[in-house]
Amino acid sequence: MTHEPTARLDPNQYWEDPKGGMIPVSAIKPEHQEEDALVKGVVAKARELNVLLGTFKSHSMGEVQAFRDLIAEKYGAQKGGKKGNMTLRSFDGKLELQIAISESISFGPELEAAKALIDSCIHKWSQGANANLQVLVDDAFQVDKEGKISTGRVLGLRRHAIEDDEWLKAMDAISDAVRVTGSKTYLRLYERNPATGQRAPISLDLAAV
Known part of the structure; x- marks a missing residue:
């Protein structure tokens, strides 16, 4: 026994609702x-x-890369930083174009070793003001709602100029723990107000327009 195929409903007469049902207009x-x-x-x-x-x-x-290649060909060196960051300006200085590359990073298992070494340091430095460092360290290693550790806070620990072999090993462990998981390239444009001299972004973001 064969069945006739179901006729397609006229979209001008029937609309699909969120549940997939066909509703007469x-x-x-x-x-x-x-x-x-x-x-x-x-x-x-x-x-x-x-x-x-x-x-x-x-x-x-593409235009910026072509200019970068031109500079490299002429001088034998790349214009811009090692990560590809670049700033270009108009001759009068009123317009500015920036290429910025932002890397996404996470931490590998070395981070656990770093935390253990840091805790050992703080236990060793339990006298005086160094006790305050425990608060900073605990805060740096706290996870957010997604269970992620703040990369900025952890990497910020490396700014402390502490001459201690165990601490320095911990900082090396943090550096070894860093994993670059991706990168994103941003194109930013700026225009300088001739009256104030202040630089203002030319926004391509709907929320900022």
Whole structure:
């Protein structure tokens, strides 16, 4: 026994609801139809802007890379930092373009050894003001709601100029524990106000416009 295929419903007559059901347009309130049209219209324009921004970033990064290659070819050295950071300015100094690369890092198992060494140091330094360092260390190794340790706080411990072999081993363990898990490239543009001399960002962020 064969079955006739189910006829496709006319999208002009039936709309799909969040549960996948097909609702006759005649049963949908006019204000809900207007809301649907509004949302779809704004999202369509947002998608167009998203594509334009992607094209703009890709084109701009290509132009910057071409300039970087030109400099390298002429002088035999890269212009910018070892991580690829770069700042370019217009001749009058009013416009500025920055390329910034931000790395995402996490910590490997060496971090546990570092914490043990630091705790040993603090136990050894239990006299006087050094007791305050325990608070800093405990705070640095606390995890957030996602169970992640603040990389900034842990790495900040390395700023303390403490001449102690055990402490220095702990700082080496922290350095060895660092794992670069990814990187993201940012394109930032600035314009200097001629009246105030202050630099202001040219924002491409909707929230900042």
